[in-house]
Amino acid sequence: MIQRPTARRWVAALENLSREIRTCSAAGLHRYYGRLGACPWCELEIREQLIFFVRVTPVEPASSGGFDVSEVWQRILAARATLQPPAPPGLLSASAVTPEPLPRRAWISGIVKQAMSVGILGSVVLLIILRPVAAVLWSVVGYWAWWAVAGRPSALDVERNRRKVALTVAEDKWCALQRKWSDLEADAHLERFMERLGAARAQYEALSAEHVAARHKLVATVRERQLLRFLSRFHVEDVTIANFGPAQVAALVSFGVETAAEVERGRLEKIRGSSALLIDQLLAWRWGLEGLFKFDARDAVAADQKALEHWYAQRYRPLAAMLTEGLEELRRKAALHEHRRHVLLVSARVAATALAQARADMDVF
Template sequence: MEYYDGQGRRITLGRVLGRGGEGSVHEVSSIGQNVVAKVYHDPLAHDKQAKLRAMIARADDRLKDIAAWPIQTLHPSANGPVRGFLMPRASNAEPLHHLYGPAHRKQQFPSADWAFLVNAARNVAAAFSTIHASGCVIGDVNPNLVFVARNSLARLIDCDSFQIPNGKAPYLCEVGVPHFTAPELQGLSSFKGLLRTPNHDNFGLALLVFHLLLLGRHPFFGVYSGQRDMPPEKAIQEFRYAYAVPVGKRGMRPPPNTVGPEILPPAMAAMFERAFSEDGAKPGGRPTATDWITALNGLKVQLRECATNPAHRYYGGLGSCPWCELERQTGYIAFLGVVSVPPATGAGGSSFHIGQVWAAITGAASPGTAPAPAFVRPADMKAKPPPTDLRAARMWRLARRCAAVGVVILGIFKLQHLLIGVLIVAAVLFFGWNKEQPEVGRRKEALANAKRISVAAWSQWNKFATDKLFQEKLAELRQAREEYEDLGNRFTSDRNKLQANVRELQLRKYLEGFFISDHDIPGIGPVRKATLSSFGVESAADISWNRVKAISGFGEQLTRELVGWRKRLEGQFVFDPAKGVDPADIVALQQRYVQLRSQLEAQLTAGPEALRQISVKIERQRTMVREMVLNADQQVAQAELDLKVVQ
């Protein structure tokens, strides 16, 4: 098949490298390996031809380095209309979702660690920055827009859909993917006539960076707290960022078994908050590509290698490795590593010796049980004297009661006919309002407060009076020792289970090769495929009825379609007993046990110092709490004396 380029040179097309709805991509044998041709299926409108010519006029080395940018038009004859274009070839590269999707990554980028993903994210941002610096806007940001090479360099494709400047009438991008469209553009019936801005691109860029750093999760796909379904497009339109702080703030929560922006530097987590919020929708509101380059460059120099698993890299500001924690909680291995050291119990090349470490642990001194603090009331402790007006009130009360007795005597012997009235007067005099009661009440309340403080102080004392915390830590270390000494047996048992389950393992490996994103399943379009991926359902191997049915928006029918697709694939599976256990499964098992061994060794090695710190803490707390208890008991004794003198 022959065409002519814009300079009239004959171009011979080779085999088809890819085919889409708009056109096909071919090798160009007459030019070399670094250039390919895109030929459209149908004739192009005049404005599309003019757009391609404008793009070629704008091409420079920076654009050609980061994009499959048109460099020459293609024509069926020397003077014929434009039917395609030549562009740089993205060699040895894969679609970006093959990198950020964990299941894809294990097949296409098995040695890629988180540092690789961080660097790839930085390079994607650099590509966006170059496009924006040229005055262009990508417009249709989507998961298939970016390809990434084995060295993490990023290249943009489908550049002929970009928005290109052209005076007052730019060539627009009139297509888009719903789950990558900015909230302020959601709900539009069409992108026709819409002028895109770099801030719209910045929403899609933030999504791609989020995907890369957080294992392919979509920031708006999660568990909705409301009663109805929450379609992804509506969640985006309503700014329901599932990872917003605090959790659930937007009525959405992350899918189960996920890591979120908490594993990132706080400033970077805040960038995601801004990109996915109402403020980001304002003109220029979202972090730019340059902002992401700066942030990701900063993250790169802060990465730390996990002491337990060399395949793990993580942000150095964290207290522990998030990938180890994810594996402990879910059993999911986020990053593959090459393991050369088999499980062991301290023999051979290991510098760890369980006998020596355990001797140091058992040699740690316990703080024992402390005698209870004993408060002795000082002989010179004196009660707080009653107020002066209280003493006068007492004299007046005595006088009133004497008068009451006199009135009663008078009534009995002299005024019998007025006896009832006399008794009433006497009662008023005898039981009338006592000015002492407010002071008594105050002192009773003071005693009650003193007793409450004393009870709290003694509660604290009881917490540290024994060596309970020390013994609990010792029991924890004893259990770790037992686990450590049993590692060899457990590893052998698990390896034997692999041998016994060869068929199931082969079936799973077979199903892992069928990615949902690559197949047409009734009712499962691009948005639903992205939703499944965000919930960790990437391949046929991940599909189960309960797992799919639990995802919002996947009812009986869609779940049935997915489960049926898996069952049809299972029906095509042929077991090969000669293959035995996949070496990769043995490596994964070794990796898990090497990690577990390292964790136990670290825990046991730190045991003696941990016990010493607990002892120091207990003694320090005892000293402080003993003083609190004695002071509290003294306050109780004082309050009791103070009350006694006024009762």
């Protein structure tokens, strides 16, 4: 009866296994059992043209207060730089491989075939010289004999044809890899994607400049509003001016001048019956009240600034999200692009070696 291993034995077995795990030198995400000798994931990805492991670097979402558009844009440009078209793989030189020597049987059969062809030709010529009357007969017999020897493929011819086929297959594979490399470089969607991110960055920076201007304007507008609220507490009916009674008050109210906040030279001059003296007296009354006004910058600006910051945060948020998500998308593209390039490079090395070997094998003829 088989006994179940104890927990201690399980732990020991797993520790031994972890020490046998190796990291692929070509692709850092690949892990494999060290006794296999070579990374099976690389071989599988090359054969199936699939990518099983993609490194994705997460990006922290931007908050309304901590988003730095310049820093994010530099990261976007850095991610974009990794997607630049790489240099295409090159062929190996002839000295990088050793030609496969011809089999002994092949070159011997080639020599024999050539010797037999020369012998037949020499015999026919000799017979024609000795028996010129039968020249036609000797020519026919000689041609038939030569064709019987030269027309039959020798072991050398078979070897040459085999190597020609291997060279054609290697060239076709190399051309197919070159086309795949060109497809890897061409990415029209990437440029349009970068244009959209650039437009979002420009909008964010324009909004930031507008935000700064609004902050500077806020203090001035807050003081003006606070002053108007202060003046609106004083009504024209409470003014104590000589020859200024209910009739004058009614005239002012009918034109919308009810408090000191509405007392303005332009508005007063439009009221029929308002003398220059009365206008000056009312303006002096307002100016006197303005002298009593005290601007409370701390509380007023804080309240209004909170509303201002909230309004701009709503406009910042979609632009910041677009740039942050764009950076994450570029990093995903860069990781996928790098992995595809790695797979193609491994395939290209194999194809380049095969093509160089096939050419070198043909050069021996």
